[in-house]
Amino acid sequence: PPMENATLAKTFTALSEGxxxxxxxxxxxxxxLVLNSLIQTAEPL
Incomplete structure (x- = not known):
């Protein structure tokens, strides 16, 4: 299932900070690159 908005935001904040x-x-x-990878491997909605 898709990530919750808050989880996705925390993930990208941590990635950016790192x-x-x-x-x-x-x-x-x-x-x-990370975003494109997530999009390519995401399950269809």
Whole structure:
């Protein structure tokens, strides 16, 4: 089933914070890869 909105928001917040802490000034490219992967592997609605 799809992630709850709050869970999805927390996941991307943690991902963004983690990438920034690792020294990525703009984590958008990595976040886009993760988002595209989630979309491609998601179950149909």
């Amino acid at each position: 990438l920034i802490l690792q020294g990525h000034k703009d984590p958008a490219a990595e976040i886009k």
